[in-house]
Amino acid sequence: MSFADDVLDQLALRCQVVLPHLNERQRRLMLAQEARLLGHGGVRAVARVAGVSESTVRNGVFELEAGGDPLPDGCVRRPGGGRKPAEQQDPSLVPALLKLVEPDERG
Numbered sequence: 001m002s003f004a005d006d007v008l009d010q011l012a013l014r015c016q017v018v019l020p021h022l023n024e025r026q027r028r029l030m031l032a033q034e035a036r037l038l039g040h041g042g043v044r045a046v047a048r049v050a051g052v053s054e055s056t057v058r059n060g061v062f063e064l065e066a067g068g069d070p071l072p073d074g075c076v077r078r079p080g081g082g083r084k085p086a087e088q089q090d091p092s093l094v095p096a097l098l099k100l101v102e103p104d105e106r107g
Contacts, residue, residue: 003038003045015050027052032060 011034019027031050035042035057043061047054087094 003041007038008045008049011046012049019050028056028060029064030060031057032064035061036064 014034015031018030022030031046031052035046038045043054043057047057050057
């Protein structure tokens with residue numbers, strides 16, 4: 001669905017002003033709400049204007065519709081979310097790196 005240019009311009013201005021001040025979760029939820037307000041075709045329009053993927057906006061819509069509990073203050077991700085540290089994924093990594101940087105032994 002196509003939207004009037006003035007609607008997209010207003011959306012672009014809101015995104016330009018507000019998004020830099022939000023964390024990733026707040027950004028996703030704000031964009032999702034904008035998409036819901038636009039109705040059919042809103043996800044694609046918001047994603048294009050904001051410069052994010054459609055899946056980001058769609059995931060935000062799913063979060064809003066699920067209506068889960070808000071996260072505790074200061075948290076962006078649920079506990080356990082995010083990438084695991086490299087040393088946790090591969091326990092042999094740290095010893096291998098230390099072996100590389102230790103000085104050569106000379107006899």
